[in-house]
Amino acid sequence: MKRSIRTLLALCLALSLLLAAVPAAHAAAQITKAQAKTIALNHAGYTAAQATFIKVKLDREDGIQVYEVEFFVRDNAILEYDYEINAQTGAILDWDREVEGNYTVSNIGLAAAKKAALQDAGYTASQVKFFKAKLDRDDGCYDIEFYVRGNVIVEHDYEVDAKTGKILSHDTDIEGYYPSQSTGEKIGKAKAKTIALNHAGLAASKVTFKKAKLDKEDGRWVYEVEFRLRNNRRIEYDYEIDAYTGKILSWDRDYDD
Helix, strand or coil, X not given: CHHHHHHHHHHHHHHHHHHHHHHHHHHHCCCCHHHHHHHHHHHHCCXXXXXXXXXXXXXXXXXXXXXXXXXXXXXXXXXXXXXEEECCCCCEEEEEEEEXXXXXXXXXXXXXXXXXXXXXXXXXXXXXXXEEEEEECCCCEEEEEEEEECCCEEEEEEEEECCCCCEEEEEEEEECCCCCCCCCCCCCHHHHHHHHHHHHCXXXXXXXXXXEEEEEECCEEEEEEEEEECCCCCEEEEEEEECCCCCEEEEEEEECX
């Protein structure tokens, strides 16, 4: 009997050691703090020598392990960056930048910001009328707004990153009936979802769709597509896509606190 108890205890001990090794191996697959810092710096466009780190901490958000990375740089203003990075894959789940002071150095300039917005919309300067184009110093981005006259008045609103020229958001408003929209075959919900995913750079397996429906906006048939990230449900993407051409009319990426 004593031998059986000893054998049972030995088996329990071995099983405990085996189970303890599983999370250890899992943890070993994580990226390191140094790698998380490098990912954040590369995204922001700075080197380690230019940044002062406030926090680099491993935490758990919505059931997944993430690195919370915070640092600031001095670029004629104090720019503070906050990142959430997936500890397993290194993917940036969310990021934010706050600007303190007069942010005038190391930005692309108003002319370049307007050019970036026009290229994204597919117009030249002679085809549009700008009614807003200014630097938002608090957010570190250019607010660019213009309209185009055709069969209707189409208004485009852009936020352009002042440092990189990257399009941060784009919205389109159409006033009046749009008679020249194609009357052929619609692209379908599946194609609209694929267009939105490709634009966001995400696979269908990584998101949960909230909405994908055909609707009529300002006399124009569009697909409204909304989805959230499965590994971070606070991040939501919204798209309006032309039902006939597949052109993205507007899109936005929101982060729910």
